[in-house]
Amino acid sequence: MSEPSSPLDFLPLVQRARLRAVGFDVSFPAGARLFDEGGEADRFWLLRRGEVALDICVPGGQPEAVMETLGAGQLLGWSWICPPYRWHLGARAVTAVQAMEFPATDVLALCAADPELGYALMRRFTGVVAERLQATRIRLLDLYAPHAGGPP
């Protein structure tokens, strides 16, 4: 697909530069685990290339169940924003991934120093959380099932 717009484009150039200054480029090979459910949520990523699967542990020695995948142009990770600052899900690179990584402490310090940037960023992340919540609700309806219509 052609180059998507960046989810940070909403920030004015100066603030975007300030945010990018604390970020750095990272890459992960296919199959790498980015984080595990319950681990300390101390960073987030802006995905540039590749796909990441968000998964959840299921009991009985089964492989993790994939809940959702994220790809280029999407933000990965919001658990660093609010307590208990633990990852709700795990994340694994499905394909080779290139991303920009942002350490939560640096970003939170930036937000404290520039509340306008903080407000804009928190609005952006609230949007991400709201989108994922809405998507989850819609999937609960099991819309594409042969006799779909909603939960029993």
Added chain:
Amino acid sequence: MSTVTPPLPYRVAETRAETADTRSLELVPAGRELPPFSPGQFAMLYAFGIGEVPISVSALHGPHGGLVHTVRAVGAVSAALYDLRPGETVGLRGPFGTGWDLDAAAGQDVLVIAGGIGLAPLRPVVHAVLDRPDIYGRLGILVGTRTPGDLIYRGDIERWRDRAEVGVTVDRPGPGWHGSVGVVTTLLDAFALRPDRTHALVCGPEVMMRHTARTLMGRGLAAHRVQVSLERNMRCATGHCGHCQLGPLLLCRDGPVVGYDRVERLLAVREL
């Protein structure tokens, strides 16, 4: 258009399994031929002795030059159609309905967004756009299904990848699925949407279409640039029985394809 025609006998020239419960049927006239269909229109397919249901045309010309319909077996009539074998006969009325407004999309990017069997009425749009690259801009095809096994037109989708920006996502991945998981709108993030020069054509369950249309509008697409295909229950298909009414619209005549600007408010009403 509400062309009133008696059911004409059509012969099944070929069938093709799409998924465990879905089959495409190519139908050729056994005698007189119906007027030509356009993408997004539907026929009333009559399984003799069982009943008649609306089914969209999923290709205007199959390998034998006939009309192709893709049927998912959900009840008595669709199961009887699904069971038809080559050489057997079915009754056909049509063409019915508005069809996709491809003229409005001329000179623009076309974004096709399908949920489940909703890809069937959109497949002729993909054919039309791929046939005329001089008329249309970029083509995006985003498809969401329940499981990988529910994906129809797998071979077509692989071929389309060479000439269109294609994304497929499933709600429930199985072992061996390495593609996207999640609602179809998540695929939008990878499509460089140009809101002022894109037309989106959406077909799937009504909730999915509403969610998709709202997401597109959230990305700056005007409601009149979004077309949806509303497939409510139908009986006569000629604008007489009132079965398919949605507010002021009779969907067999004024639909199934309508601009989202015309139905946005109606789709939010619980019962009409």
